[in-house]
Amino acid sequence: MNHAKSxxxxLAAKITDELGAALETLRLAWKENPSTVPKGLSCSESREGxxxxxxxxxxxxxxPGACVIKGIGAIELLGDEPAFDAxxxxxxxxxxxxxxxxxxxxxxxxxIVRERNLK
Structure with a gap:
């Protein structure tokens, strides 16, 4: 039985100045003290820095049309297609x-969609 992995x-998204500032604030707080990152969020740095x-x-x-990150802000999604499958x-x-x-x-x-007992 095969099924798709992750x-x-x-996402096609537009960032607001407020969200950009909140992300920068979070980045600086994480650099100084990683324990200040809110629950459910994790920060890291890529190999490229x-x-x-x-x-x-x-x-x-x-x-519909947005993604809201608790404690950070909202991202406006461009387009009306869902971000992931129902x-x-x-x-x-x-x-x-x-x-x-x-x-x-x-x-x-x-x-996972199982097609059992189909004839």
Whole structure:
């Protein structure tokens, strides 16, 4: 029985100045004292030295046209397609600071569809 492993989908999103400031504040707080990062969020640095924030499923909610990270702010999603499949599990939101700006993606495990006893 084969089923798909986790998937990562890049989101078309627009960042506000307020969200940018909140992310920068979080990055600086994390650098000084990693224990100040709110529950459900984890921070790290990529090999290239870029700040990476991962929000667990408990720390964000996806609404039509937006994604809200608890304690940080909202990301406006461009387009009207859903970020992940209905019934997806183990969702996490990844935000990565790149030289071109912030890159947003969502990682999830798609639902397993079993086709049993089909004739």
């Amino acid at each position: 998937r990562e989908v890049t 870029q700040f990476v924030l991962v929000a667990a499923e408990s720390a964000f909610v996806t609404l 019934g997806a599990k183990s969702k996490s939101l990844l935000l990565k600071a790149t030289p071109e700006g912030w890159r947003f993606s969502v990682k999830f495990v798609p639902p």
